[in-house]
Each structure stands twice: as C-alpha cells, then as structure tokens.
Amino acid sequence: MTxxxxxxxxxxxxxxxxxxxxxxxxxxxxxxxxxxxQVKAAELREIARxxxxxxxxxxxxxxxxxxxxIALPANGLASTLPExxxxxxxxxxxxxxxxxxxxxxxxxxxxxIGSSGEEVASLLPEARVVAAFHHLAAHELADAEHPIxxxxxICGQDPPAKETVTQLGQAMGLRVLDVGALTNAGPLEGIxxxxxxxxRRYKLKNSGIKITGL
Amino acid sequence: MTxxxxxxxxxxxxxxxxxxxxxxxxxxxxxxxxxxxQVKAAELREIARxxxxxxxxxxxxxxxxxxxxIALPANGLASTLPExxxxxxxxxxxxxxxxxxxxxxxxxxxxxIGSSGEEVASLLPEARVVAAFHHLAAHELADAEHPIxxxxxICGQDPPAKETVTQLGQAMGLRVLDVGALTNAGPLEGIxxxxxxxxRRYKLKNSGIKITGL
Numbered sequence: 001m002t003x004x005x006x007x008x009x010x011x012x013x014x015x016x017x018x019x020x021x022x023x024x025x026x027x028x029x030x031x032x033x034x035x036x037x038q039v040k041a042a043e044l045r046e047i048a049r050x051x052x053x054x055x056x057x058x059x060x061x062x063x064x065x066x067x068x069x070i071a072l073p074a075n076g077l078a079s080t081l082p083e084x085x086x087x088x089x090x091x092x093x094x095x096x097x098x099x100x101x102x103x104x105x106x107x108x109x110x111x112x113i114g115s116s117g118e119e120v121a122s123l124l125p126e127a128r129v130v131a132a133f134h135h136l137a138a139h140e141l142a143d144a145e146h147p148i149x150x151x152x153x154i155c156g157q158d159p160p161a162k163e164t165v166t167q168l169g170q171a172m173g174l175r176v177l178d179v180g181a182l183t184n185a186g187p188l189e190g191i192x193x194x195x196x197x198x199x200r201r202y203k204l205k206n207s208g209i210k211i212t213g214l
Numbered sequence: 215m216t217x218x219x220x221x222x223x224x225x226x227x228x229x230x231x232x233x234x235x236x237x238x239x240x241x242x243x244x245x246x247x248x249x250x251x252q253v254k255a256a257e258l259r260e261i262a263r264x265x266x267x268x269x270x271x272x273x274x275x276x277x278x279x280x281x282x283x284i285a286l287p288a289n290g291l292a293s294t295l296p297e298x299x300x301x302x303x304x305x306x307x308x309x310x311x312x313x314x315x316x317x318x319x320x321x322x323x324x325x326x327i328g329s330s331g332e333e334v335a336s337l338l339p340e341a342r343v344v345a346a347f348h349h350l351a352a353h354e355l356a357d358a359e360h361p362i363x364x365x366x367x368i369c370g371q372d373p374p375a376k377e378t379v380t381q382l383g384q385a386m387g388l389r390v391l392d393v394g395a396l397t398n399a400g401p402l403e404g405i406x407x408x409x410x411x412x413x414r415r416y417k418l419k420n421s422g423i424k425i426t427g428l
Contacts, residue, residue, distance in 0.1 A: 105397070106328065106397040107394075107397065107398065107401075108397075108398070108400060108401050114320065137427070149426040149427065150426055153408065177412055177416075178415055179408050179411050179412060179415075180321075180411040180414075180415060183319070183320045183321065183322075184321065184322070184407060184408065184411055186322060186404060187321075187322050187401075187404030187405065187407040187408050188408065190400060190401030190404040190405070191401065191404070191405060191408070193398060193401045194367065194393050194398065194401045194402065194405070195425070197393050197394040197398055198391055198393060198425060198428070200394075201392055201393075201394060202391075202428050204427055204428055206427045207425050207426065207427040207428060208425070208426040208427050209423060209424070209425060209426065210423070210424045210425075210426055211409070211412060211421050211422070211423060212363040212364055212421065212422040212423065212424055213351070213363065213418055213420045213421040213422050214412070214416050214418055214421060
C-alpha cells in the first residue's frame with residue numbers, strides 16, 4: 001500500500017516508515033518543508049535498504065497516498081490539517097498524535113475536544129480516522145529487525161478502517177486490540193504520558209504496554 | 215496496619231479488603247450506611263477467615279484508620295469527603311476512584327480538575343494522597359488465593375506516602391511502578407476505561423496491564 005506519513009521527519013513517523021518500507025509498502029514522507037522530507041527519505045532508504053521511500057510536502061504526500069498517517073506534534077494539527085482535508089476525504093487516516101507538554105506542570109494536556117485523535121477527526125471530517133501507534137517507542141521502531149514488546153491499541157468509528165490498521169499492525173508482529181470508539185482516544189493517548197514518565201523515572205527508552213487476561 | 219476502605223461495600227473496595235485482611239491488616243469497611251458496612255464486613259470475615267474486618271460509617275472508619283482508601287464512585291466524592299477531611303489530616307489517603315460513565319457517550323469523563331485523584335486531593339487538602347489500584351479487576355481481587363497478573367501503577371506528591379502504598383502493593387505480590395506526580399492520575403484513571411472497553415469487547419472480566427521494557 002501507499003502510506004503517507006505527515007510529520008514523517010520526526011522520530012516516531014520515521015520509525016513507522018522504516019518498519020513499513022521493509023514490509024514492502026510504498027512510503028511518502030511528508031513535511032512542511034519538502035526538502036527536509038527528501039533528506040529524511042534518502043536517509044531511510046539507506047537504513048531500510050528499500051527504494052520506495054520518497055519525500056514530499058505534506059499536501060502532496062497526502063494526495064498521493066491510500067493511507068495517511070498523522071505523526072505531527074499535537075500543537076501543529078490546526079495549522080497543517082486544513083490543507084490536506086480534501087486529499088484525505090474517504091481515506092483511512094491514522095492519528096498517532098499524543099498531546100504531551102514537556103516541561104513543568106501537567107504532562108498530559110489533551111485539547112478541549114478530548115483528545116488529539118478527535119481533533120484530527122474534527123479537522124478532517126470526511127476522513128476515516130483511527131487512533132493508533134501511540135505506545136510504540138521510537139527507539140524500538142528504529143531497530144527494524146527487533147520484535148516490539150508492546151500491544152497495539154486502536155480506536156475509531158469505522159470498522160473497516162480499523163481492520164486496515166489492524167493488518168498494518170499485525171504485519172509488524174504486534175498483537176492488535178480494538179479499544180472501541182474514538183471517544184477512547186484520550187485514554188489511549190494518556191498511556192503515552194504514563195510510559196514517558198516511567199522512561200524518565202527508570203532511565204529507559206522503550207517502555208511499552210501489554211494487556212493481560214486475554 | 216489499620217486500613218479504612220470508604221465505599222468498601224463495593225466490589226473493588228471489598229476485594230482490596232479481602233486481600234489485605236488475609237495479609238494480617240485490620241480492615242475498617244466504611245459506608246454511608248454503617249449497617250450495610252457491618253453486613254459486608256461479616257461476609258468478608260467469613261470469606262477471608264480473618265476476624266479483623268469490621269463495618270462502620272465512613273467518618274468513623276476514617277477516624278480510626280492509619281491509612282484511608284477511597285473506593286467511592288467518582289460522583290460521590292464531593293458529598294462524602296468533606297465529612298472525613300479532619301479525620302484524614304496527615305494520613306496516607308489512597309484514591310482508587312475512576313471517573314467512568316457507563317451508558318452512551320464518553321466512557322472516560324474526568325472532572326474539570328483533571329482526575330478523580332486530584333479531586334480527592336482538593337477535597338482533602340491536608341491528606342497525603344496517592345492514586346493507585348485503578349487497574350486491578352475486582353474479579354481478580356476476589357479470588358484471594360490467585361496471583362494477580364497486573365502491574366500496580368501509582369502517582370502522588372508525597373514520596374513516603376508512595377512508599378507505604380508500594381509496600382501494600384508488593385505484599386499482594388504486585389510489581390509496583392512509580393508514575394510520578396498526581397497530575398498523572400488522569401492518564402492512570404483513563405487506563406481503566408481502556409480495560410473496561412477491552413473487557414466488554416472481548417468478553418473478559420479481568421483484563422489488566424503490564425509495562426514492558428523494564
């Protein structure tokens with residue numbers, strides 16, 4: 001499949017690009033600055049030993065993709081998504097966005113709508129939004145030979161879109177669990193605050209989460 | 215230790231009571247209605263084969279305890295906690311409260327202050343509040359011979375209070391992880407919404423969470 005990763009120059013987006021490229025998908029790295037996306041794409045082609053990774057503006061990447069992954073910072077959604085609204089119409093859009101604010105105060109700071117996933121859905125009303133991939137450490141994704149010791153928890157309103165994302169996760173070797181409607185995106189995003197705190201406190205780079213009892 | 219469990223007639227509170235009674239602690243079950251607490255205490259004495267479980271009004275249980283566990287429904291905090299404020303002064307207070315609203319709409323519905331744990335702290339300003347025990351399925355707690363396949367994630371502002379709660383968790387056989395300040399209580403409480411959704415969707419009673427990578 002052809003997968004755009006908006007904000008794909010960041011660590012999390014680049015890690016997903018690497019994993020999916022090695023599985024044979026065509027990857028379009030998107031960035032506000034197309035030349036930065038091209039530099040990152042060249043770097044990833046080398047690491048992945050895969051040729052189908054190219055760099056583009058966010059708008060061009062979204063327009064050319066079958067699936068659009070949003071790996072933007074939470075505070076960049078309102079400025080970036082309106083320009084890709086038409087390109088995302090009817091497409092599966094995966095929000096990996098986590099509303100964390102590092103520094104003093106409250107680490108988990110979701111927008112008034114409840115979650116970044118719901119903000120994505122409100123800015124891309126005709127897209128089929130699934131929130132997923134919040135908990136996979138960038139550090140784990142980057143080592144593409146290594147199995148990832150983490151469940152993939154997803155939520156969204158569109159069952160076929162969730163099925164597509166489930167297959168993308170299972171192909172990476174992950175157990176995928178359906179966590180219901182997009183109103184659960186806030187709790188899923190909040191888990192990243194828990195993991196970031198544990199990483200800092202226990203000097204880790206790659207804590208993750210597994211669901212027990214099933 | 216002498217542990218009061220306010221709202222101890224509910225499933226989660228009763229499960230904790232059972233586990234701690236079997237470990238030799240003295241348990242004071244608290245309820246708005248002292249006679250209901252006495253009935254539940256008699257039932258738990260029989261199951262636990264432990265004599266040190268008694269029933270009381272919430273206020274009396276809090277006054278007589280060294281540690282006060284809040285296992286009330288989220289919407290009962292504002293009406294119940296003011297009457298125990300004096301009794302909780304300087305004590306370790308454990309909030310197990312999760313702001314879930316079953317029915318239609320948004321399952322996870324934290325109060326404006328950010329979390330039930332922070333609401334407890336605001337209503338009991340002189341208490342040493344730790345948020346913990348949100349993720350242990352009541353069904354798992356009730357079978358007191360059975361090891362629990364779940365990590366205990368805790369947060370709070372008072373390191374010695376967290377150490378006390380850590381010991382209470384470790385005595386139950388749990389791995390305990392410190393998840394920082396009480397501003398992380400929202401993300402911890404939100405995990406219960408994730409687990410409740412998974413339980414419903416996969417027809418389970420006892421899903422839990424384990425942190426990987428450490």
